Amino acid sequence: MPVQTHCPGSRTLHFDDSGALRTLDQTQLPFSRREIVLRSADDCERAIATMQVRGAPLIGAVGAWGLAFALADDDSDARLESSLHRLLAARPTAVNLRWALERVRRRVAALPRGQRAPAARDEAAAICDEDADCNRRIGEHGARLLGALASGRPLQILTHCNAGSIATLEHGTALAPLYRLHRSGVPLHVWVDETRPRNQGASLTAWELAAQAVPHTVIVDNAGGLLMRQRRVDAVIVGCDRVAANGDVANKIGTYLKALAAHDNGLPFWVACPVSTIDPQAPDGDAIPIEERDGREVSHVAGRLPDGTIGAVQVVPDGSPVANPGFDVTPARLVSGLITEHGVFEASAEGVAEALAAATAGPAARTAVR
Numbered sequence: 001m002p003v004q005t006h007c008p009g010s011r012t013l014h015f016d017d018s019g020a021l022r023t024l025d026q027t028q029l030p031f032s033r034r035e036i037v038l039r040s041a042d043d044c045e046r047a048i049a050t051m052q053v054r055g056a057p058l059i060g061a062v063g064a065w066g067l068a069f070a071l072a073d074d075d076s077d078a079r080l081e082s083s084l085h086r087l088l089a090a091r092p093t094a095v096n097l098r099w100a101l102e103r104v105r106r107r108v109a110a111l112p113r114g115q116r117a118p119a120a121r122d123e124a125a126a127i128c129d130e131d132a133d134c135n136r137r138i139g140e141h142g143a144r145l146l147g148a149l150a151s152g153r154p155l156q157i158l159t160h161c162n163a164g165s166i167a168t169l170e171h172g173t174a175l176a177p178l179y180r181l182h183r184s185g186v187p188l189h190v191w192v193d194e195t196r197p198r199n200q201g202a203s204l205t206a207w208e209l210a211a212q213a214v215p216h217t218v219i220v221d222n223a224g225g226l227l228m229r230q231r232r233v234d235a236v237i238v239g240c241d242r243v244a245a246n247g248d249v250a251n252k253i254g255t256y257l258k259a260l261a262a263h264d265n266g267l268p269f270w271v272a273c274p275v276s277t278i279d280p281q282a283p284d285g286d287a288i289p290i291e292e293r294d295g296r297e298v299s300h301v302a303g304r305l306p307d308g309t310i311g312a313v314q315v316v317p318d319g320s321p322v323a324n325p326g327f328d329v330t331p332a333r334l335v336s337g338l339i340t341e342h343g344v345f346e347a348s349a350e351g352v353a354e355a356l357a358a359a360t361a362g363p364a365a366r367t368a369v370r
């Protein structure tokens with residue numbers, strides 16, 4: 001298999017000389033930079049399901065590569081459909097997975113056998129390239145918005161979960177504007193929600209921000225309300241796993257509570273996402289499937305043990321029932337706007353329709369801010 005160069009090493013996904021896809025195992029961060037090697041649809045499905053790769057855009061890209069690997073083995077219609085459905089079932093909430101898989105299917109379905117596998121690879125590579133470019137543009141639009149809030153003191157931004165570069169191909173969504181502001185010299189400090197139960201804020205966002213020397217402080221998930229009330233937060237920005245047609249947004253569990261606190265304190269609550277995160281088939285947030293995850297993520301906390309190994313300690317009494325919904329829905333009325341690659345749109349049926357139209361029309365940027 002030839003060396004694939006569409007996703008260079010600076011990105012979250014890259015190819016080695018054997019044609020295998022390589023990426024960091026995110027379950028090991030920030031303590032170990034262990035790479036995983038993905039050579040098949042099964043590898044990609046497993047990496048998504050176990051959250052070795054996670055974050056809506058990255059899940060979509062790895063799913064697309066999984067389908068391309070499947071078609072390289074067998075490019076029949078039956079294999080296309082069975083692999084697509086297996087990959088789709090790996091995680092239910094982030095619509096980017098469905099979007100990417102359907103995009104690869106649209107590209108190859110009408111092609112004769114023999115031409116499907118290379119076309120699928122081209123499409124997966126295009127999804128990666130476009131994601132990096134979308135996030136760069138989200139960074140530009142978001143930096144304009146957040147930069148306008150700068151006053152005499154460092155800008156104080158709160159974020160939840162990880163919507164950074166490792167949740168995407170490059171740059172991140174919610175973190176892209178923050179990286180851009182930091183690079184351009186705007187004084188900035190980020191409050192990082194730890195994001196129980198899996199702590200993607202504490203382990204991944206803090207790791208990324210530290211690597212870019214962005215000042216930040218990790219807080220427990222319950223601290224945000226107090227900080228907002230004390231006027232120690234200027235704005236909240238988060239990523240997103242699915243936007244419904246009416247502008248409701250699904251993101252990591254706990255996001256809704258931050259939106260409520262921001263609303264009560266008169267603070268902007270921005271959602272950064274590519275247009276591929278919009279699901280026009282979901283009329284509102286109630287139609288978004290919410291992933292129910294293993295209760296062990298609640299009963300146990302994972303981290304580095306005193307002997308240096310990564311393990312989990314139990315924090316819930318034996319036998320106590322636990323529940324673990326992975327995402328929640330923030331109603332559109334609490335969202336100040338959707339920061340997309342095409343500009344900033346109102347979180348409403350009209351705004352969502354405009355964002356979709358802008359994506360169809362091409363790259364012309366729009367700014368329709370509430």
Ligand code: MRU
Nearest residue numbers: 054055056163167173239240252
């Ligand atoms: O369960 P995860 O870690 O995949 O959840 C990730 C999030 O909720 C992110 O905010 C979202 O996917 C946007 S990533 C750019």
